[in-house]
Amino acid sequence: MSKGADIELIQVTKRYGTALAVDAVSLKVPAGTYCCLLGPSGCGKTTTLRMIAGHESITEGDIRLGASVVSDLPPAKRGTAMMFQSYALFPHLDIVDNVAFSLKMKGVDKATRRAKALEMLKLVQMDHLAERRPAQLSGGQQQRVALARALITDPQALLLDEPLSALDPFLKVKVRQELKKLQLQLGISFIHVTHSQEEAMALSDLVVVMNGGRIEQAATPREVFNRPATAFVARFMGDHNVIAGRVTEAGSETVTFEVPGGASFKAPRTSQFAPGLEPGAPVEIAVRTDRVKLGAGLEPGCGLTGLVQNIEYHGQKVQVALAAPGIDEFSVQVPETAFFAAPLSVGDAVPLTWTPQDVHILEASPSA
Numbered sequence: 001m002s003k004g005a006d007i008e009l010i011q012v013t014k015r016y017g018t019a020l021a022v023d024a025v026s027l028k029v030p031a032g033t034y035c036c037l038l039g040p041s042g043c044g045k046t047t048t049l050r051m052i053a054g055h056e057s058i059t060e061g062d063i064r065l066g067a068s069v070v071s072d073l074p075p076a077k078r079g080t081a082m083m084f085q086s087y088a089l090f091p092h093l094d095i096v097d098n099v100a101f102s103l104k105m106k107g108v109d110k111a112t113r114r115a116k117a118l119e120m121l122k123l124v125q126m127d128h129l130a131e132r133r134p135a136q137l138s139g140g141q142q143q144r145v146a147l148a149r150a151l152i153t154d155p156q157a158l159l160l161d162e163p164l165s166a167l168d169p170f171l172k173v174k175v176r177q178e179l180k181k182l183q184l185q186l187g188i189s190f191i192h193v194t195h196s197q198e199e200a201m202a203l204s205d206l207v208v209v210m211n212g213g214r215i216e217q218a219a220t221p222r223e224v225f226n227r228p229a230t231a232f233v234a235r236f237m238g239d240h241n242v243i244a245g246r247v248t249e250a251g252s253e254t255v256t257f258e259v260p261g262g263a264s265f266k267a268p269r270t271s272q273f274a275p276g277l278e279p280g281a282p283v284e285i286a287v288r289t290d291r292v293k294l295g296a297g298l299e300p301g302c303g304l305t306g307l308v309q310n311i312e313y314h315g316q317k318v319q320v321a322l323a324a325p326g327i328d329e330f331s332v333q334v335p336e337t338a339f340f341a342a343p344l345s346v347g348d349a350v351p352l353t354w355t356p357q358d359v360h361i362l363e364a365s366p367s368a
């Protein structure tokens with residue numbers, strides 16, 4: 001089986017009439033990468049995937065697969081294969097014939113294509129049900145058949161459009177593990193569209209966070225979670241507080257800024273986005289909700305007093321939402337034992353603190 005190829009999008013744009021669905025997106029996915037395109041509904045991730053597959057024309061820009069520009073090639077000539085959300089299996093064909101279908105279209109003889117189809121079904125552990133029809137399979141089993149059918153052409157990259165969305169939560173986690181295993185075994189790139197942060201974090205080598213037809217950040221899951229590039233990424237990934245204000249003092253190592261409520265905060269200039277911050281400039285920072293501690297701070301500018309608005313029990317953690325002047329939303333994740341050692345109630349005024357190392361300066365959103 002082929003070992004895959006790099007995929008490169010160069011300033012790829014898609015317009016539907018005057019509507020801009022994908023806006024000059026550039027991205028490189030090295031061969032053998034598990035890549036998730038992640039973002040809210042309408043951000044352009046499916047359109048991007050369909051342009052890579054050749055199911056959607058490109059308005060401007062180019063797509064390369066390995067050394068070739070594939071922008072104008074039909075889907076079957078690109079070296080990619082796509083697995084659709086609905087699985088799109090033929091109800092009147094048995095599983096072997098469903099999987100063998102694209103080889104039949106290519107004129108491969110019956111014995112050869114059935115042998116290859118069985119090999120693919122073995123790969124996804126479905127060879128024992130080869131004689132069944134799609135309606136006689138569970139959702140998870142149909143999904144594996146759809147995978148086998150996509151892989152039979154020996155693609156250099158597999159494109160998956162929300163492949164787990166039809167499965168129940170338990171099956172989702174199981175199939176997700178199988179997808180990752182299969183990708184490692186095949187050594188080709190998988191490009192997987194999802195709106196689930198959890199799915200993208202669990203699977204990806206490369207997470208591409210999209211918003212409004214653009215890429216906000218493309219990086220490893222840890223990088224995206226620990227160093228979200230923009231306020232959009234921080235909010236979309238969740239478990240972050242974003243504080244926005246204006247710079248009042250710009251020292252060489254620390255920036256001080258004020259929020260509309262009048263409170264002042266400090267941020268170390270460790271971020272790549274910090275050099276441009278001068279007095280008067282807008283600034284946004286992110287602080288992880290699990291890094292905020294209950295109690296008064298030692299470090300000036302690294303804490304606030306919030307009024308408890310809501311308390312949610314999440315098992316290992318308790319999520320406390322608070323209100324503070326000039327700050328949109330503020331949440332703290334308190335470990336279960338710590339919370340119940342000194343429980344809080346709605347209406348309590350609570351001092352909170354964090355360390356300067358927990359403050360991350362954000363880039364202005366490209367779509368802001």
Ligand SMILES: Nc1ncnc2c1ncn2[C@@H]1O[C@H](COP(=O)(O)OP(=O)(O)OP(=O)(O)O)[C@@H](O)[C@H]1O
Pocket residue numbers: 016019020021039040041042043044045046047048195
């Ligand atoms: N065939 C089409 N004609 C016109 N506009 C379209 C078409 N397909 C998509 N769009 C628009 O392009 C934008 C991007 O759509 P796309 O389906 O790529 O988003 P998405 O991130 O995959 O969303 P979802 O998660 O809801 O599938 C949306 O505003 C959508 O309405």
